[in-house]
Structures are given as C-alpha cells and as structure tokens.
Amino acid sequence: MRYIILISVFFISNVFHGQKITAEELLDKAIQFHDPNNQWKTLDGAFNVLMKTPKSSDRLSTIQINIPKQYFSLEVKKDDASYTYTFNKEVCTTSLNGSSEVSDKDRETYRLTCERGGMMKNYYTYLYGLPMKIKDPGTILHDEVRTKTFKGKEYLVLKVNYEERVGKDVWYFYFDPNTYAMEVYQFYHDESKNDGEYILLEGLEEVEGIKMPKTRAWYYNKDDKYLGTDILSQAGAE
Template sequence: MKKRLLIAILFIFTYTNCVISQELTGQQLLEKAIQYHDPNANWETFNGTLNVTMETPKNEPRLSTIKINLPQEYFYVKATRDAKTTEYTVEKDSCVIAFNGKTNISEETANKNNLNCERANLYKNYYTYLYGLPMKLKDEGTMIDPKVTKKTFKGKEYLVLKVTYAETVGKDTWYFYFDPKTYAMEVYQFFKDESKNDGEYILLTEEAVINDIKMPKKRAWYYNKDDGYLGTDILGN
C-alpha cells in the first residue's frame, strides 16, 4: 500500500512539473529566469565594475576593465593586449578615446587601430547586453515568442525561449536555454540566417555574483556550423 502511494505521489509530482513547463508562456519563462538571476531587480540601477579576461586561440589574453553606471548613462572600458591599451568612455552622447594613455591620437593611429566613437558604442552595447541578460530581454524592441519549447543540447534538456527583434534593434534570431528546474540561463545561441546554420552558440558555466546579480563567470563561444571554438570570456571578482 505504501509503495503504491509513493508511486502515485511521484507520478503526480512529475506530471505536475511537466504540465507547468508545457503551460509556461515565453514571458512567464523570462520572468522566472530574471527572478533567478536578479531577484532584487538590481540591474535597472546597476553601477559596478566587471573585470573580464578574453582567451582566444593563438592570441595573448585580452584584459578588460569595464565600468557600467546605468542611471548616469556612463560606460567605460579599458582593454590591454600585448603592448596596446585602448580606453573608451561613453557618457550620454559624449565619447572619449585614449590609446596607450593618450587622448591626443593621430588620424593614422586611429585608423590603424580602428579607434572611433562608433566602436565605443559597439562595446557599450555589447557588454551591457551580454552581462545584462536575461534582464535585457525586457528592453523595447525585443519580441518574445509566446511558445516555450523543450530541446536537448549537449546532452541536457532545456526550456528554450526564442527571441527576435524589431528591425531598428537587430536582425538576428536568438535562442535562450534555461535549466527546467532552477530557470538559470546556461546557453544562448544566435543565427543571422537559421537555414544556413550560421551564427554562434555560447556555453555559460559557473557564476559570479556582482551587485547581487548572478552573472555567468565563463562564456565559451563556438560556431553553430562546425562547433569550432572561438574563445572564452572569464569574469573575475
């Protein structure tokens, strides 16, 4: 009798979890993921420093110090690789660039090292987006697919959220993979043309807690088409 009761309880628990997963909408899954990563809603007022080491094949590591102050609309990144150090500061609509500690940069040096305010804003958007996930998926112009799917990736089953963007924001199609029990974000993937299997996937491992936000400590990048390894970003303390 006890054995039958235990089996019945396990069946009900499993069935209930399955139904809950199937009934989750895209927005509901996103809210659960945000609750896991940013339970106190700190991202909206984020003001902190990220130390990131980028490791890529056949290159020396690139060491970056990134400062983000969202309320002040301030962004700063200092990146060093080999004997070159670049600094970009974006504060609202202004941009300041430094190369090897000097802001008085010749046109030749700027062109040779691709130093410009367009690149400064690219870095701002890049780091703010990736380290602000999944919270950044609530930004205007982000279109969340209402249907949540299940997919096995690298041997593990995930709840998957499909995201597209308004034309003014972006043209890529993104997929975000969440642990079905904790709703932690563990993988994301993007395609420019899904029919060609182009784009990349990113594996997220370990966590670093910055301003009470759980961020991926390691982000390893691979090509979708052949699993070719691109590099790893490592978030320090």
C-alpha cells in the first residue's frame, strides 16, 4: 500500500510539473532546440525550397538572407522562367531571366512587383525563422500552454495573435513535449469558421546552425484537403 501511495504521489507531482510550464518557458525551450547557438539574429545564409503541388509544375526558390545587413533575395525558377526579387535595406529590384528590363505584360504574369516581393520576403523570413520569430515585437503570446492531441500525437501548444499593425490571423504552434521541437503549426483567419490551414513539419535541415523543418505539408483546416509540400535543402542542391 505504501508503494502505491508513493507511486501515486510521484505521478501526480510529474503531471503537475508538466502543467505548470509557462508559455515563455516553452517558447524558450523550443528556441533552444531549433537555434541552440542564437544564430538567427546574425543569419547570413542561403537555402532552397522546392514546392510541389498537385496540379502545377514544381517551383524552386533560392532564398538568401543576411539579417544584419537587411538583405533578402528570392530567385524563383518555374517551367522556363527565372525571376528574382532583391531587397538591399529599403532598395528593391526585380529581374526576369537575368534582365531588369521587364515588360508590363510579363510583370503582371509573374507578379513581379516590389509589393509582391515584400510579401514573399515576409513569408519566407517568418516561416523559416520560427519559432524565434514569435519573439518579434507586435506578437501577442497567450499565457496558457495547452495540451492537445493532433493526428494521434499529444503536443504542448502555444497560441499567438498579433497587434493589428502586424497581422490579423490567429496561430497555434505545436511542440513535442519531450524534445520541444516544433512539429505542427496552424492558422485561422476566422477560427469560428474553421478556415485557414495547418502545416505538418517533418525532418530537420540545418542551415547556419539553425534546425529548420525539412518538409512542410500544407492542408486546409476545414476538410483536410492537401495543398502541397515545401522541401528545404542547402543552397546549390535541387
């Protein structure tokens, strides 16, 4: 009987300990896993992202990021076209097949504008900068750490939304309770409508000391419809 009581006390103590982790502590542990040497703030590197979608040809994007110098470059190769967006601090340039002279028709066809380039810059910097980017100004990290089973696995979950000037979506980040690796994220435009998407992360690719998700598979929240997969590789590899 005495041993049963001791085991029960031990079990309850561990459950309680697991439940009392704060959102900030969980985020710090996740960042320690993905960026153990605090490399993100000084990142100067490049990587490829191969996008595969069910009803379209593959798209290969090569991303170069130098955070200290505020430099970002995205080169996209799809079918027979190659086009780039480059941001050197506040200066934006674009090109198509190596030329900065782009017709209005081609600019419209490839959405080759600095506005579009800025959106892609924010997109890639945000997603491949996670979970470190959750520390950015304008991010509202909810205090509660939720426990949720998703696709048959139990996760520790952080809820995040943003100041209006930053964004309007609600995000959930799912972390392995043992390693604190980020394995799923999910966003809603309007959670009451179950819109938005969830993204399953698998594998790791190390870029300049940062453990980034190797593959990201995208699905709609509302019906689990598969949208596509991004595959990360080192720059120069396809």
